[in-house]
Amino acid sequence: MNILLENLFTEQKTPYPDDKGRYGEFGGRFVPETLFVALEELEQVFRSAREDSEFQKTFQYYAHTYIGRPTPLFHARRLSEHLGGAQIYFKREDLAHTGAHKINNALGQCLLTQRMGKMRVIAETGAGQHGVATATACALLGLECCIYMGTEDMERQRLNVFRMKLLGAQVIGVDSGSKTLKDAINEALRDWSLNIKNTHYVLGTVHGPHPFPWICREFQKIIGIEARKQILEQAKRLPNLLVACVGGGSNAIGLFYEFLKDKDIEMVGVEAGGKSLVPGMHAARFAGGSFGMLHGSQSYVLQDEFGQIGNTHSVSAGLDYASVGPEHAWLYKSGRVKYTYAMDDEALEAFQLCARLEGIIPALESSHAIAYVIKEAPQRNSDQIILVNLSGRGDKDVEHASKFIELEV
Amino acid sequence: MNRIEKKFEELRQKREKAFVAYITAGHPSPDYFEDIMLALDEAGVDIVEVGIPFSDPVGDGPVIQEASYRSLQCGTNPTKVLNWVSNIRKKTEIPILLFTYFNPILAQGIPSFLKTSAQSGADGILCVDLPVEEAGTYKLEAEKNGLATVFLIAPNTPEERIKLITQKSSGFVYYVSRLGVTGEKDTIANDLAISVDRIKKYTQLPVLVGFGISRPEHATFVATVSDGVIVGSAFVRDLNEHAGSSQWTTHFIQYVKSLVDATKKVKVSTE
Numbered sequence: 003m004n005i006l007l008e009n010l011f012t013e014q015k016t017p018y019p020d021d022k023g024r025y026g027e028f029g030g031r032f033v034p035e036t037l038f039v040a041l042e043e044l045e046q047v048f049r050s051a052r053e054d055s056e057f058q059k060t061f062q063y064y065a066h067t068y069i070g071r072p073t074p075l076f077h078a079r080r081l082s083e084h085l086g087g088a089q090i091y092f093k094r095e096d097l098a099h100t101g102a103h104k105i106n107n108a109l110g111q112c113l114l115t116q117r118m119g120k121m122r123v124i125a126e127t128g129a130g131q132h133g134v135a136t137a138t139a140c141a142l143l144g145l146e147c148c149i150y151m152g153t154e155d156m157e158r159q160r161l162n163v164f165r166m167k168l169l170g171a172q173v174i175g176v177d178s179g180s181k182t183l184k185d186a187i188n189e190a191l192r193d194w195s196l197n198i199k200n201t202h203y204v205l206g207t208v209h210g211p212h213p214f215p216w217i218c219r220e221f222q223k224i225i226g227i228e229a230r231k232q233i234l235e236q237a238k239r240l241p242n243l244l245v246a247c248v249g250g251g252s253n254a255i256g257l258f259y260e261f262l263k264d265k266d267i268e269m270v271g272v273e274a275g276g277k278s279l280v281p282g283m284h285a286a287r288f289a290g291g292s293f294g295m296l297h298g299s300q301s302y303v304l305q306d307e308f309g310q311i312g313n314t315h316s317v318s319a320g321l322d323y324a325s326v327g328p329e330h331a332w333l334y335k336s337g338r339v340k341y342t343y344a345m346d347d348e349a350l351e352a353f354q355l356c357a358r359l360e361g362i363i364p365a366l367e368s369s370h371a372i373a374y375v376i377k378e379a380p381q382r383n384s385d386q387i388i389l390v391n392l393s394g395r396g397d398k399d400v401e402h403a404s405k406f407i408e409l410e411v
Numbered sequence: 412m413n414r415i416e417k418k419f420e421e422l423r424q425k426r427e428k429a430f431v432a433y434i435t436a437g438h439p440s441p442d443y444f445e446d447i448m449l450a451l452d453e454a455g456v457d458i459v460e461v462g463i464p465f466s467d468p469v470g471d472g473p474v475i476q477e478a479s480y481r482s483l484q485c486g487t488n489p490t491k492v493l494n495w496v497s498n499i500r501k502k503t504e505i506p507i508l509l510f511t512y513f514n515p516i517l518a519q520g521i522p523s524f525l526k527t528s529a530q531s532g533a534d535g536i537l538c539v540d541l542p543v544e545e546a547g548t549y550k551l552e553a554e555k556n557g558l559a560t561v562f563l564i565a566p567n568t569p570e571e572r573i574k575l576i577t578q579k580s581s582g583f584v585y586y587v588s589r590l591g592v593t594g595e596k597d598t599i600a601n602d603l604a605i606s607v608d609r610i611k612k613y614t615q616l617p618v619l620v621g622f623g624i625s626r627p628e629h630a631t632f633v634a635t636v637s638d639g640v641i642v643g644s645a646f647v648r649d650l651n652e653h654a655g656s657s658q659w660t661t662h663f664i665q666y667v668k669s670l671v672d673a674t675k676k677v678k679v680s681t682e
C-alpha cells in the first residue's frame with residue numbers, strides 16, 4: 003500500500019482554513035506582535051513546502067521507513083462479538099513509532115524546521131507523547147530539542163519524562179498556573195517569542211494560532227487516507243461511523259478529514275468528561291464551554307463569565323485542555339461531526355476491556371473513544387462498521403492507571 | 412480630545428518626554444490600588460497603564476505573571492477594575508490606558524467592554540494579543556467611545572506592517588524594544604534610534620518604548636531616542652517587595668520619581 007501520494011498536502015476537502023486562518027468564525031491568529039511575524043513566516047514556508055514534491059517525498063519516506071506507515075487497520079472481532087452489534091475496526095496508530103499518532107506531526111514539523119534553516123526546536127507536552135515524538139524527530143534529524151511540561155503532568159507521566167531525556171531532549175518543568183498542558187503552552191510561546199530567530203515551535207495538536215491547526219492537520223490526515231483505503235480493501239465498503247478522542251483534536255481530524263465529503267458517514271469526537279461536568283472537573287469543551295480565544299485561536303473554551311480560563315481535569319493528560327481545535331469548533335457548529343464525552347471511570351473500563359479482549363492496551367486518551375464505542379456498538383446491527391482511531395498505546399499509562407484499577411494477583 | 416491626547420499636547424508644549432508606568436490592577440492586593448495610583452500621579456507619571464489580570468498571560472514574563480496570578484487570587488475581575496478606575500477618577504485626572512488580553516474582552520462582548528471602559532473614565536486601551544488584522548470591530552467601537560487604541564510594534568515587524576499598525580493606532584505607538592516577553596533586562600538595544608526612526612517615517616504619533624527598562628540610565632537613553640519611556644515589571648517587582656510595609660508609598664514615590672526624573676531631564680530638541 004506504500005504508494006507515494008503526489009498531492010498529499012495540496013488536496014483540500016473543505017474551503018478552510020481561509021486566508022485569515024479561519025474555519026468559519028473560529029481560528030485566526032491572536033498573538034502578541036513578535037509572534038505574529040514569525041507565524042506569517044511559518045505560513046509562507048509551509049505554503050512553499052506543500053507544493054514541493056521533494057518535501058512530500060521526504061515526509062512520506064520517513065513516514066514509511068521510520069514511523070512504520072501505513073499503520074494497520076485491525077478488525078477487533080472479539081470486542082465486536084462481546085458487544086453484540088456493529089463490527090469494530092481499530093486504526094492502529096498505537097503501532098506508529100513512539101506509540102502514538104503524534105509522531106506524524108512532530109516529524110513533519112521538524113522537517114519544516116530544517117527547511118527554515120533553524121536548529122532549535124521547542125514543544126509543549128501534556129501526556130508526554132508529543133514531547134517524546136518531538137524529541138525523537140529531533141534526534142533523528144540532529145536538532146536541539148527543549149520540551150516544556152507542567153510539573154503536575156511530569157508527575158503523572160514520569161516514564162515519558164525519562165524517555166525524552168534519554169532521547170537527548172531538555173525537559174523544562176512549568177510550575178505556573180495549573181502546572182499542566184495549558185501552562186506548558188504559555189511557556190513555550192514565551193520561549194518562542196524570545197528565540198524566534200533560531201527556534202521553531204512544534205505545536206502538538208490542531209490548535210494554536212494559524213497556521214498551526216492547518217499544518218498539523220496536513221501531517222495527520224494520512225491516518226484517514228490510509229484508513230479509507232484499508233477498510234475498502236478489507237470490508238469492501240466504507241464505514242458507517244468514525245470515532246476518535248478529542249484533546250486538541252489532531253488524531254480526530256487526522257482520521258475524519260479524508261471522509262468529510264462522504265456525507266453518509268457519521269463521525270463522533272469524544273472529549274474527556276472527567277469526574278463530572280462541574281466546572282474544573284472535566285475537559286468537555288463542547289458540553290461545558292463557550293465561544294472564546296485561547297492560545298491564539300477562537301474556539302470553544304472552558305472559562306468563567308469574565309473570560310478567565312478554567313481549570314480542567316481528566317484521568318488522561320492528553321485530553322486535559324481547556325480549548326479545542328478551531329476546525330472541530332466549526333465541524334461542531336455546522337453539525338457535520340457530533341461531539342460527546344466519556345467519563346474517567348468509563349475510559350478506565352474501556353482500557354481494561356480492550357486489553358482483555360483484544361490484547362491491546364490502549365492509551366487512556368484512546369480509551370475515551372473506545373468507551374463511547376462500548377455504548378454505541380450494541381445499538382447497531384452487525385452489518386454496520388465502526389472505525390475507531392486507536393490513537394496511542396497505553397504503556398505510558400499503566401503506572402497511573404494502576405492507582406485506579408484493582409487487579410487480583 | 413481625550414486625556415491621553417491632551418497629555419501629549421501638553422508635553423509637546425513643555426518640550427518634555429513622556430513617562431508611562433504599568434501596574435497590574437489588584438496586585439499585590441486590591442486595597443492598594445488607590446494608593447498606588449495616587450503615588451504614581453504624585454511622582455509625576457504622565458500616563459498609567461492599568462493591567463487587567465488574565466489567567467494565561469503569554470506576553471508577560473515571570474514578574475507580571477505572578478502579579479496577575481496573585482491579583483486573580485484576590486478575586487479581581489474586569490468589572491471590579493473598572494469600578495476602581497471610576498473611583499480614582501474622582502481624585503485624579505491622570506490619563507489611564509487599560510492593558511488587557513483579548514479573551515476577557517470577548518467574554519463580555521467587544522462593544523460592551525469598550526463602552527464600560529470609557530464610562531469608567533479610562534482613556535485608551537491596549538490589547539496585547541489582538542493584532543490589527545483582527546481589530547476591525549474593536550477599533551470601531553473604541554473610536555465610538557473616544558478611547559485611544561494603542562498597538563505594539565516589535566523589532567521584527569516588517570515595514571509594511573508598521574504602516575498598517577500606525578494607521579490603526581491612536582494616542583501613541585508602543586515600540587517593544589526587544590524580542591520576548593515583559594521583564595527587566597540589564598541592557599537596552601543600542602540600535603533603538605534606528606528602530607524608532609523606522610516607525611516615525613509612517614506616523615506623526617508619539618513613539619514610546621517599553622520592555623526591559625528598569626534603571627534611570629535606561630530611561631535617559633530611551634528618552635533621548637524616542638518620545639517617551641514605559642516601565643512595568645520594575646514597578647511591579649518593587650510593589651511585590653515593599654507594598655504594605657511602613658512608609659512604602661514614600662519609598663515607592665521616590666523610586667518612580669527617579670525614573671521619571673531620568674526621563675524628564677532629556678529635553679525635546681527644536682527641529
Ligand SMILES: Cc1ncc(COP(=O)(O)O)c(C=O)c1O
Nearest residue numbers: 131249250251252253320367394
Ligand atoms: C495517544 C493520544 N491520543 C490522543 C491525544 C489527544 O490529542 P489530539 O486530540 O490532538 O489527538 C494524545 C495527546 O497527548 C495522545 O497522546
